[in-house]
Amino acid sequence: MIEQTLTEAPRRAFKPEQILNEPIEAEFAYPPALSRQQEDEYRELAREGPLTRVPTVAPTLSDETLSVHELEKQYTKQGVHIVQFTPGSGEDPREFSQSLKCLVAPTDTFHATQELINLTVTFFVAGFGIGPLIFAPLSEVFGRKPIYCVSIFLYFIFTLPSALAPNRATLIVSRALAGLSASAPMCNVGGSVADLWAVEERGIPMALFSATLFMGPCLGPVIGGWIGQTIGWRWIYWVLFIFVGVCFIFTLFLPETLAPVLLRKKAQKIRKETGDSSYQTLGELEAQPLSQTLKIAISRPIIMLFTEPIVLFMSFYLSFVYALLYLLFFAMPIAFQEIRGWSGGMTGTSFISIMIGIMLAMCVMPYQERIYARVTRDGTFPEARLYPMMVGAIILPIALFMFAFTGAYAHVHWMGVMVSGAVFGFAMIILYIAANSYIVDSYSSFAASAIAAKTLMRSCVGASVPLFVTQMFHAMKFQFAGLLLALVGIVIGPMPFIFYRYGEQIRLRSKRATKARRGHGFKNDPNAAGH
Numbered sequence: 001m002i003e004q005t006l007t008e009a010p011r012r013a014f015k016p017e018q019i020l021n022e023p024i025e026a027e028f029a030y031p032p033a034l035s036r037q038q039e040d041e042y043r044e045l046a047r048e049g050p051l052t053r054v055p056t057v058a059p060t061l062s063d064e065t066l067s068v069h070e071l072e073k074q075y076t077k078q079g080v081h082i083v084q085f086t087p088g089s090g091e092d093p094r095e096f097s098q099s100l101k102c103l104v105a106p107t108d109t110f111h112a113t114q115e116l117i118n119l120t121v122t123f124f125v126a127g128f129g130i131g132p133l134i135f136a137p138l139s140e141v142f143g144r145k146p147i148y149c150v151s152i153f154l155y156f157i158f159t160l161p162s163a164l165a166p167n168r169a170t171l172i173v174s175r176a177l178a179g180l181s182a183s184a185p186m187c188n189v190g191g192s193v194a195d196l197w198a199v200e201e202r203g204i205p206m207a208l209f210s211a212t213l214f215m216g217p218c219l220g221p222v223i224g225g226w227i228g229q230t231i232g233w234r235w236i237y238w239v240l241f242i243f244v245g246v247c248f249i250f251t252l253f254l255p256e257t258l259a260p261v262l263l264r265k266k267a268q269k270i271r272k273e274t275g276d277s278s279y280q281t282l283g284e285l286e287a288q289p290l291s292q293t294l295k296i297a298i299s300r301p302i303i304m305l306f307t308e309p310i311v312l313f314m315s316f317y318l319s320f321v322y323a324l325l326y327l328l329f330f331a332m333p334i335a336f337q338e339i340r341g342w343s344g345g346m347t348g349t350s351f352i353s354i355m356i357g358i359m360l361a362m363c364v365m366p367y368q369e370r371i372y373a374r375v376t377r378d379g380t381f382p383e384a385r386l387y388p389m390m391v392g393a394i395i396l397p398i399a400l401f402m403f404a405f406t407g408a409y410a411h412v413h414w415m416g417v418m419v420s421g422a423v424f425g426f427a428m429i430i431l432y433i434a435a436n437s438y439i440v441d442s443y444s445s446f447a448a449s450a451i452a453a454k455t456l457m458r459s460c461v462g463a464s465v466p467l468f469v470t471q472m473f474h475a476m477k478f479q480f481a482g483l484l485l486a487l488v489g490i491v492i493g494p495m496p497f498i499f500y501r502y503g504e505q506i507r508l509r510s511k512r513a514t515k516a517r518r519g520h521g522f523k524n525d526p527n528a529a530g531h
Contacts, residue, residue, distance in 0.1 A: 080280050118330075118466035119172045120162075124179030125326065129459025131183025132452060137297040139188050141290055143261035144195070145254050151184030152248040159244055163237035195257035214358050214429060218351040221329060225348020301452035308450070309506050310442050310499065310513065314435050315454040317495050319461035321396070321431055324424070324485065326465040328354070331482075334473050335407030335417055353418040357425025365433060381516040382441035383503045385434055389496040392431035397489035399423035404482025438499070446512050 139147040158181055161174035224236045256262055260283030270279045304311050332350055336342040342350075368388050375384045399420050406416030436451070443450040473481045499506070507513035 075280075075282070075285060080278055080285070117168070118470070120175040121326070121329075121466040122463045123172060123176030124182075125459055126463040127176060127179025127181070128183045128186060129456045129463070131180045132186065132455055133298050133301070134294070135184040135188065136448070136452070137290075137293045139184070140258070140260070141293065143256050143258045144188055144192055145251070145256045147184050147188060148251045148254060149248070151181050152244060152251050154181035156241065156244045156248050159237055159241045163234050163241055192257055195259065214425075214432075215355045217325060217329075218354045218358070218425075221332075221348040221351045223348070226345035229344040297452070300446075300449040301456060304443075304446070304449055304512065305453040305457060308443070308510060308512065310503065310510075311439065311450050311453050313495060313499075314439050315457040317492055318432060318435050318454060319458045320488065320492065321428055322458045322462045323465050324400075325354075325428065326462045327469050327485070328421070328424070330466065330469045331403075331407070331473055331478075332417075332421075334470070334478060335403075336414070339407070339410050339478070340414060350414075350418060350421065353421035354425035354428075357422035357427075358429050360422070361426045361429030365430065368434070379516070379518070380441075381504065381518050382438055382507070382514065383500045383518070385437040385441055386496045386500045386503075387434070388430040389434035389438070390500065392427045392434065393489075393493040393496050395423060395427040396431065397486045397493060399427055400482060400486035400489050404479050404486060407482065408477070408479035435496075438503075442503070442507055442513050444514055 135147055135151065155178055158174050158178040161170055162178065165171040165174065223239075227236050227239060260281065263281040264283060267279050267281050267284065271277055305315060306312065328351075333344075333347050336347040336350055337344065365388070371387050372384050375387075402420035402423060403417065406412045406420055436454070439450050439454060440447045476484065504517060508515055508517075
C-alpha cells in the first residue's frame, strides 16, 4: 500500500514546475516581497509555482491551491511519514550560531588593440548571465556546499592562466571560464541567506550583503588601480588568485544549509536504521528528473522575457542601469587619466564616490517601508514598490548630465565628477532595489524565473559595454557621449510612472502575474498564495 501511494503521489499537477533558488532580489525588499508561505515552499520544495493537487486517492479533492502544510497533511493521510527538522536539535540551519551563519554568508604587454583587451571584461560578465541558468538548479539538487566548492575551485584554477597568460587569447579564454565559474555564488547566496535566517531576522545580514554586492565592483578598481600602477597588471590576477584560494579553503569547512538536502540525508538515515520506506521528505516525493529541471530552468526565463511586458521592460531598464556601472569603469579613466592626467591608482580611488552614493541609498531605503505601509493600508499590490524607482528615474539623468559636463573639461574641479558619481550610486541602488521588488511581487509564484530573465538580459547588455564605450567617448567627445546617455535616461525615465498607472491592467492579462488590485490586495489570487 505504501509503495502504491508513493507511486501515485507524485502525480500532483502543479502549474509550471521548476527547481530554482529563491531569488536574491526577493531579499532586498522590506516589507518582504515573498510571503512566509511562499518562502516555506522555496525552502522545503525548492520550486516555484502555485501548489495544486489532482485527486489521486480521495475523490473529494479538487484542483485547488495548497500550502506546504496542507500538502504534508495529504501525504500523511496516505501513510507517508514526512521527515522534518527536529526543533532544538541544531539540524535546521536557522538554528546555527550567529558566528557560523556569518561564516556561511561572505594592452601594452600583448601589443593588442583596446577592443581585444576589453573582451576579457565582456566574457567575464557574460559568464555571470549564463552561469546561473545552470548552477541554480544544480544547487537545488546537490546542495549549496558542493556547488560552492566546485565553483570557487574552478574560479581559482581559471584565474591562474590569467596571471601567467603568454598571449591575449589565453587571457580572454581564461577570463571567460573564470566568469562562468564565479557566477555560482552570485546566484546561490540569496538562497543561503534564506536558509539561515527567517524573514524577521535577516535585516542586518541582508543589509551587509546587499552593500557588498553593489560596492564590490567599485572596490575592484580602487585596489586594482594601485596594484597595476606599482607592481604590474599581472599582480592583479596573482592577488585575486591568492584571495580566491583562501576563499576555497573556507568553503571546505562550510556546512550544508539547503533544507531539502539535509532532510533527504536524515530520511535516508532513518530508512536505513528502521527499514521502513515510508519515511520520505516532500522534496523526495515531489522530485523531478534533472533533465526536466534544467530544461525548465533555461527555457522559462527566456519565454517570460519575451511574453511578459513587465519582465521585458523592467529588465531593459535595469540592464541600462547595470550597463552604466560598467561604462563608468571605462569612462572614469578617460575623465581622470586622459583629461586630467591622474595616475591609475588615483583614478581607481575615484570609484569611492560611487560607493558613498550606494551607502547613502542603503541608509534612506528604510523610509520606503513607511511609504509602502501607508499606500497598502487597504491591501498590498506590486505597484506600491515603485515609489523609490520613480524618484531614481528622475535623479539618474541628473547624475549623467553632471558627469558629462564635469568630466569632459580639465578646468572643472575634480569634485564635480566625484559628486556625479555619488549621485549615480544613489540613484542606481534605489532604482535597482525597487525594480527588483516590483518584479518579484508581480510574479511572486514565478519570481526565480522572472529574476533569471532579468539577470540574463542585464549581463548580456553589461558584457557588450566594454566593446564600444571607449570608442564612443573618443569619437563623440566626452561631453556628447555623456549627454547621449543622459537623454536615454530621460526617454526611459517615465517607465516606472507608466507601470504605476497601467501595471495592474497588464498583470490582469497575464497568466503568470499576480492579480492583486489596489484596495483588494492578493485575495483569491492563486499566483500569490500566502500574501
